[in-house]
Amino acid sequence: MTTKPAAHKRRATREEHRLGLLRTMTTIRRFEEACVELYSATRIRGFLHLYVGEEAVATGVLAALGPDDAVVSTYREHGHALARGVPMDAVMAEMFGKQTGCSRGRGGSMHLFDKSVGLIGGNAIVGGGIPLAVGLALADRMQDRGRVTACFFGDGAAAEGEFHESLNLASLWRLPVLFCCENNLYAMGTAIAKEHARTNLAARASSYGIESAAVDGMDVLAVEEAAREAVRGIRAGGGPRFLELDTYRFRAHSMYDSDRYRNKAEISTWKERDPIDALVTALRAEGHLTEESLAHLESDIGEQIARAVAAAEAAPLEPVEDLTRFVCSEEVEA
Amino acid sequence: MSETLETTYRDALRDAIREAMRADDRVFLMGEDVGDYGGCFAVSLGLLEEFGPERVRDTPLSESAFVGADIGAAIGGMRPIVEIMTVNFSLLALDQIMNNAASLLHMSGGQFNVPLVIRMTTGAGRQLAAQHSHSLEGWYAHIPGLRVVTPATLEDARGMLATALRDPDPVLMFEHGSLYPMKGTLATDAGAVDIDHAAVRRPGTDVSLITYGGSLGKALAAAALLDQDGVSADVIDLRTLRPLDDTAIVESVRRTHHAVIVDEGWRSGGISAEISARIMEEALYDLDAPVERVCTAEVPLPYAKHLEEAALPQPPGIAAAALRTLG
Numbered sequence: 081m082t083t084k085p086a087a088h089k090r091r092a093t094r095e096e097h098r099l100g101l102l103r104t105m106t107t108i109r110r111f112e113e114a115c116v117e118l119y120s121a122t123r124i125r126g127f128l129h130l131y132v133g134e135e136a137v138a139t140g141v142l143a144a145l146g147p148d149d150a151v152v153s154t155y156r157e158h159g160h161a162l163a164r165g166v167p168m169d170a171v172m173a174e175m176f177g178k179q180t181g182c183s184r185g186r187g188g189s190m191h192l193f194d195k196s197v198g199l200i201g202g203n204a205i206v207g208g209g210i211p212l213a214v215g216l217a218l219a220d221r222m223q224d225r226g227r228v229t230a231c232f233f234g235d236g237a238a239a240e241g242e243f244h245e246s247l248n249l250a251s252l253w254r255l256p257v258l259f260c261c262e263n264n265l266y267a268m269g270t271a272i273a274k275e276h277a278r279t280n281l282a283a284r285a286s287s288y289g290i291e292s293a294a295v296d297g298m299d300v301l302a303v304e305e306a307a308r309e310a311v312r313g314i315r316a317g318g319g320p321r322f323l324e325l326d327t328y329r330f331r332a333h334s335m336y337d338s339d340r341y342r343n344k345a346e347i348s349t350w351k352e353r354d355p356i357d358a359l360v361t362a363l364r365a366e367g368h369l370t371e372e373s374l375a376h377l378e379s380d381i382g383e384q385i386a387r388a389v390a391a392a393e394a395a396p397l398e399p400v401e402d403l404t405r406f407v408c409s410e411e412v413e414a
Numbered sequence: 415m416s417e418t419l420e421t422t423y424r425d426a427l428r429d430a431i432r433e434a435m436r437a438d439d440r441v442f443l444m445g446e447d448v449g450d451y452g453g454c455f456a457v458s459l460g461l462l463e464e465f466g467p468e469r470v471r472d473t474p475l476s477e478s479a480f481v482g483a484d485i486g487a488a489i490g491g492m493r494p495i496v497e498i499m500t501v502n503f504s505l506l507a508l509d510q511i512m513n514n515a516a517s518l519l520h521m522s523g524g525q526f527n528v529p530l531v532i533r534m535t536t537g538a539g540r541q542l543a544a545q546h547s548h549s550l551e552g553w554y555a556h557i558p559g560l561r562v563v564t565p566a567t568l569e570d571a572r573g574m575l576a577t578a579l580r581d582p583d584p585v586l587m588f589e590h591g592s593l594y595p596m597k598g599t600l601a602t603d604a605g606a607v608d609i610d611h612a613a614v615r616r617p618g619t620d621v622s623l624i625t626y627g628g629s630l631g632k633a634l635a636a637a638a639l640l641d642q643d644g645v646s647a648d649v650i651d652l653r654t655l656r657p658l659d660d661t662a663i664v665e666s667v668r669r670t671h672h673a674v675i676v677d678e679g680w681r682s683g684g685i686s687a688e689i690s691a692r693i694m695e696e697a698l699y700d701l702d703a704p705v706e707r708v709c710t711a712e713v714p715l716p717y718a719k720h721l722e723e724a725a726l727p728q729p730p731g732i733a734a735a736a737l738r739t740l741g
Contacts, residue, residue: 150490184523193522200489200526205513211479212514215486222442222468223491242509245479252474406524407558409582 095368099377101143101300102363105135105356107381108159111168114385115158115175115189119335123393124175126188127204131159133330136355137262138163140303141230141323144311148198150220150229152213154262155190155204156329160232166194172388178395185398186406206267207233207240210259214246217255217320228314230258236267238281247288247322254319258310259285261324262297268333269341285322297327298353301362330354417602423565424594426572426604427457427533431495433605434579435465438493441579442469444484445497446477454499455535455594481507481532485514485584488530493579498534501550501588515584516559530584531575536564537590537628537678538726544714547722549678551588551627552685555655561585562655563609564627568598570653573607580606590628590678609654612662618648621736622666624689625676626652629727633676636732647736655685663689664697671702672739676727681709706735 092100112132118124131138138159142151145164153160161171166182174181175189182194183202191202200216203209213231220227237243238261250257261281265272272279282292291313295306303325310321328350332339363369421429434441442465443458449472452459462470473480477498484494498504504511511532518526538547555562563578563585565571571589578585615630616637623633630651637647648666652659667673673693677686686707693705711725 181523183521183525186523187521191521193525195522195525200486201518201522203514205509208482208509208513211482211510212486212489214479215483215488216490217486218483219487219490219492222487242478242482245474245476246482248474249476249479249483406520406522408561409519409527410524 098301098359098363099368101139101304102356102359102369103377103381104139104163105300105359106377107168107384108135108138108162109356110378110381110385111162111171112158114389118175118389124189126190127155128189128335129156129333130329130331131156133350133354134262134264134297134327135159136300136303137260137297137325137327138232140300141258141260141307141325143304144307145228145230149227150198150200150213150216152200152209152216152229152231153202154206154209154232154234155202156234157192157202157232158189161192161194161199164194164199165197166192166199168384168388169391170194173392173395176392176395177397178392179398180391180395207237207242209233210237210242210246213257214250214255217250217257218253221253221255226315228256228258228311230260232260232262234267235261235263235265235272235281236270236275237261238284239267239275247285247290247320250320251288251290254317256314257320258307258314259290259320259322261322262327263324264327264329266329266333266342269337271341282322282324285324290320290322291318292322292324294324294326297325298355298358300355300359418599419602420597421568421600422594423568423571423596424455424457426568426600427575427589428459428461430572430575431458432461432464434495434576435461435469438579440491440493441495442471442492443495443497444471444473444480446473446475446499448472448497453497455591457594458497477503477506478510482510482514484530485510485518485528488528489518489526494530495575495579496530496532498532500546500591501534501536502545502548504532504534504550511554511560511584511586512557516557519583520559527582528584529579529582531578531587532584533587533589535591536588537592538710538715538722539592539628541717541719541722543717547715549710551586551655552677552679552688554586555685555688557656559583560656561609562588564588564590564653564655566590566593566627566630566651566653568596568600569604570607572600572604574609576606577609588627592628610659612653612659613651614648614662614666615651616647616649618646618670620646620670621672621674621739622648622650622670623674623676623732623736624650624652624663624666626655627678629676629678632727632729633732635729636736639729639733640736643737645736645740658689658692660692660696663693667693667697668700671700672736673701674706674708674732674735674739676708676732678710678727680712681707682712684709703739703741706739708732708735
């Protein structure tokens, strides 16, 4: 994607960079809208957890990472995968369960992996990816690599034991992890106030001695700035950092969710803070975006999605004879 | 003939860890009390002094986090050895072992293998009651993506680790708690052993005693008892519970036509049931009698010595089961 820093030899101008962020967020939004249609048409099955409304978080944080850094994500990770640069064709093919999918059809929506961009899942056990991220950081430290591991999880995960154990361990050993808590106020259907005795999650991380900040997760520029600052601190050897990114999902938890636990007024209030609309408004006000260029961006993305869908439809299925491949490694280390 | 040395199961494990750490900078040991304390069963005694705290890492009491972290470290290019104090504590890390270590390779379409060795103590016999005494290796043997090994001899205590570390996928090594002080002789040049095959620990012709780990000694004692009755027992040490060496099991049954499975796990839904089913599938017509199983009584293990002994497989019970198969 255009926001990936390594993609640019020449340093992008401020405007180009912002337009890149807009493109990434819009790509995620339109990709998922297409997925909803494909789900209704039964081309995609299983669980489908949409990120609509939260795009600024993945886009902003991943804009602050370098190409060699690592990313551990959740089951709501289409946005992280696309923003990290997993080819859209491979993500779409995975949604279709095809051989060309980024997990060869074995993972689906919740388990997108791509070694080439350092995306280590797609973890669908809430909190289950957090220890993994700590371990990746430990390996980096032990091998003197300057890598940072960004670990995404939600407010629900902050109630899991693995969250607390992992934050303690990362802080104790001063490991290079960027903890990114996507606080969308609901653990599936349970409101944060019904789940946490204290809802200030950044403060909870601080209690483990981790420098923490709460950030407006609907503002991609604020997210990126906070993430850059945190990554700088981590690379300088300051140990882990924690960002609580306050955000909201505009759609239900999954395609099976009738969304009875949220009221419409709350949803529409948050929709007024749509991160894409906010950036469009800002860019327009500064004169960097016209109706024409926006339409061009949209049609560009639309065509990319259409191509990805066509490619996924045409892609081969993994042969059933290969069902039990990748249970064990095929080559033993010499 | 090579030189031999007097050693113990515990020292053989330590020598194996030391050798692996000397040979490969990527190998490190992590777990509760592996450093300053020297390991709760003294397996890692002295390793902190030799390798330092970076490579002999004491962890907080956070089984899920440190096992998960070792999975991450393995993906990140290291070769971690994790020590979990007992199999009962490993349940706190079951999410990581099952949902990550065993599943990541498949779930990622072959992109992320997890070259990790998890060592843990298993089994009863030391009056440690119901939260330190169970034999849950059979549970782990249920899970595709894991290899489960159960060293029962000094050679295997010395040699299985090196082979496990060469495995690109997670290996769980179950060390029976009663074996640590076991003494014996070992070749000074003992090293890596095969972990794909079962072993015949005592050849015999009349009945197969199929076992592993801490029950091997009991099966051999039962074989000695049977010998007094003129019954020749073939004692099979499975060594690896996943994947099971079906060939060795079936070959033994074809020799003896009678089989007794000895497992310190519980009988219901346990590894003994799996072995019995495989004998039925692959060698039913070689059997002259139904398969017998000698397992732990279906209770959480009690503290009192007489109750614990009564709950566990014991040589007389094993011998009696063998005699029942022989009519």
